Amino acid sequence: MAETPQLSTRTPLLSVAPHEKTRSGNGSIIRIDEVPIQRYNVCTLSVMFILVTVFCERFAFFSVLHNMVLFCTSELDFTSFQATITCWIFTGTVYMVTPLIGGYIADSLCGRYKTILGSGFIFVIGKILLFFSAGDFKNWSGYDREDVRKALFLTSVVVITIGAGGIQANIIPFGAQHISHMGPRAVQTFCHWYYWARNLGSIASSSVVYLQQETHTFCWGYLMSMLILVAGLVILRVGQRTYKHVPPSESVLKKAITMCWNMRRKERDHFEVSQFETSNVYDINNVLKILPIYGFITVYWMSYAQMSTSLFLQSAELDLSIDGVNIPPAFLIYFNPVMVVLCIPLMDIIIYPLLIRSGKSPTYVQRIGIGMFLAVLALCYAGGLEMFRKQHDHFVQEGTNISYNASNMSVFHQVPVFSLLGLSEIWTSISGLEIACTHFPDYMQGLITGLFLMTIGLGSFYSLILTAIVQSAKPDWYPNDPAANGRMEVIFFIIAGITFVFTLIFVLVTRFGYTSTKEESKSRSIGPHNNLISENA
Template structure:
């Protein structure tokens, strides 16, 4: 990046070039400012650009069109993610049912197992991100994690098959052995999917990031679209096979899907753009923090800089600052993910106890997740091609955090609706009786109300993902320096994992309040307690987190995106005006704390 003062002639040009990222105090990618009045006599007048919207409009227009090699590599990554997500959702779609029917585990314990597994899957990406950023690189980390993934997927069908049917023996596998295969398989699956999730999104964005922020935003929109395309297949076709044909065949499908994902990913190896690694990110980050506070009387980030006796350069220090800046945002989003995880637990238990037939044909209870994914598949193209471009045209583009706030509000509404449906469902059973229905060998007393009454629950959660999850991925990518993208993406995904743990903790807490089975907020048998109370509790927690999120978002300062090959051109100061005074005006116009672009001395811990 370069910047220069233009005094109207070649003799007045002063140039300084560097490649450092100064975070809030950098002067990257800023457009031409309005020249002083006296200077306008010798050069054409340019529009005044003192507002953020003007600055955004003045940036060089970069095409978001992806063609040729880029299109091939991006499509390879997107299809790989589709297959991987089909695999993952095939594993979790009927996990509660598999645990209760095949492993003879109670429904509340099965829900906890599902939540803990989902939480672990989302916490491991932090490790995957660190490995990729530090030494392995994103491509190698994704490939290695995929191979571990496949190892676990071999164990899942082994835990489900009937050995007498498959091998003609006289004895079947013992329940203890079946559980061992299943849980060990889940460990490998968690490691594999965690290593992939932290890196596949940033790796795809790296292929097109030089096309500008619009291309990056579009990539993440379609990245999420492919994720949910895989989920549709898992929750409809694969879930049906598991429930009506058998888990042995139902677990073979995700194994084949993941094998296909690895093959597709490797095909484009020679065409990918690979970013170099930058050593141990965690060790360097800890070193920056320690050196920044080693002077108790004057703690400052400057203490870690090489020119002040520290060991680190500007980009590393600013990278650590970027991580710490996003942590409050990530922390609040945890509640969102705790509510989101209810689709595979409490909402699934609710589905099992509603009429799952249509004209006599039995549908898988997990099929309702399709409405979560369908709303996403429909909304993403609309938002990407119509809504966001239209808002941008009128200068009303919502920020990442504004979009995430909308998502949190929608997920709160979904829990309110789910609680109301639970009340209506049980009241219907009291007034009009119930039906008995069998799912994979287990029998449930169910309401005569169709399970499709739950569609708004899943649709609202799907709509919330379009705003909260996609924007969160884009936020994590854009606010991270290149050498920390895996780490920050892993931290964002970790919020989902912690959210699942929090949901499990909430189940444990509300169960401790019980005085009888009928007073339990999350009973072993959903017909006997008051699960609606827990759903309403989750809605309240979501609204409280939204209030906290608005407060944090109000004070958050975004990192300015960097556009490669751009030159910053500044006019000279007014006649007889000091550069110190002019610096203040430039800083105010650009919304910066300081100019020239040197390290911010006022930055404190």
């Protein structure tokens, strides 16, 4: 049986391409370009059902996220700061807390398919509440109750957080398990097309933004996105008989706690650790090895989180008119998913296969580092754009029930920002997902995917903390009044600087912090699931 490559705790992570080496049956190392490249048919019926569901779910989610700041400020009388904080709490929770819970439920109790369906039902309930919070209470009931609308909105946000988080933690490993037998290259292809469907849903959600902008009401846009979500769940249910189901097993977290307690007792009583507990050690050890990498990714998501908040506010203060017709402030956000949708087929079909054949395919952590650096460039550009924006003439620009003190610079000057963030997402985010889907057994993938999604949530909370500090120390920096300019360029440069410093530390840690000798590697026993790739294994 093929031996699984190992990652010692001091292995140089930047030295090996993720698919450059495999171990043959006799223990020799062969290069992937010495093996005939297989054709990966990932468009099986079951995977197609799953990808369509991903599209519908992301359509419903981004139709809430991308216009949340505008909805809060124009309909619920939030300040820009309050709306930004609400958006970041929503994003942080939906990616940080609920995916871990959803992954635990799927891995240990219900299985992924049932957990996805149940989370989808919860998501639909949240969309219904959101529809009513955006409704015209004055025409419906004869009077307007802003307190009721705010209560409905906040309740809907909580319910949507639970539903969306449960789906995200499980739908990626649920799809990957259908083609995992075809090898890591097939899983990489699935992760690419998952991301393609995800961002296509984000682009399609622009129709909701346009509808809300043109009709000056939000409820019908939310209703349309809710119907799309229901259609996605129906499609997922139709494909039930085609799916490969992995039964739930004991939670890795529970095993870790039990193992630590038992080892403490055995150490006290001088007993040997059982083979079962030795197997658990490898599972837990693999999780611990991936935590530092995911820890650095959290800083990248702090930069990425600016799209729906700080960059949105910058869009509103640029000239939104095209031939006299104003486009929605959230329109520029869609250049990010457009870039992802255009580049993923190019990366998957042309660039990565060429790199693999030439033996120069970058490692997972090299790709993550490239993405983090691109995010730094994006925010530096945003800071420079903000400085130039203030030097131009200003005029009063009418938004949805709000007047902004806008520059006469076209909003399309923001295109490079969102394009760079889209490219960075391909390198950083997809690589993080591939690690979860290729380097861990099926019964752990829900947990690991939840940990990866948790990095997105932590990035949003980092943004929240930084913004709160800035608001406390320099209240005039953040434009709470739409007529104010603020000092947004300083905020952009601060976040870019933090991301750049952590990118350098990430490169140094992954380059020099994991060194080992062949003798040390040989002295380590091989675990059943210790399958992170290393050079010295």
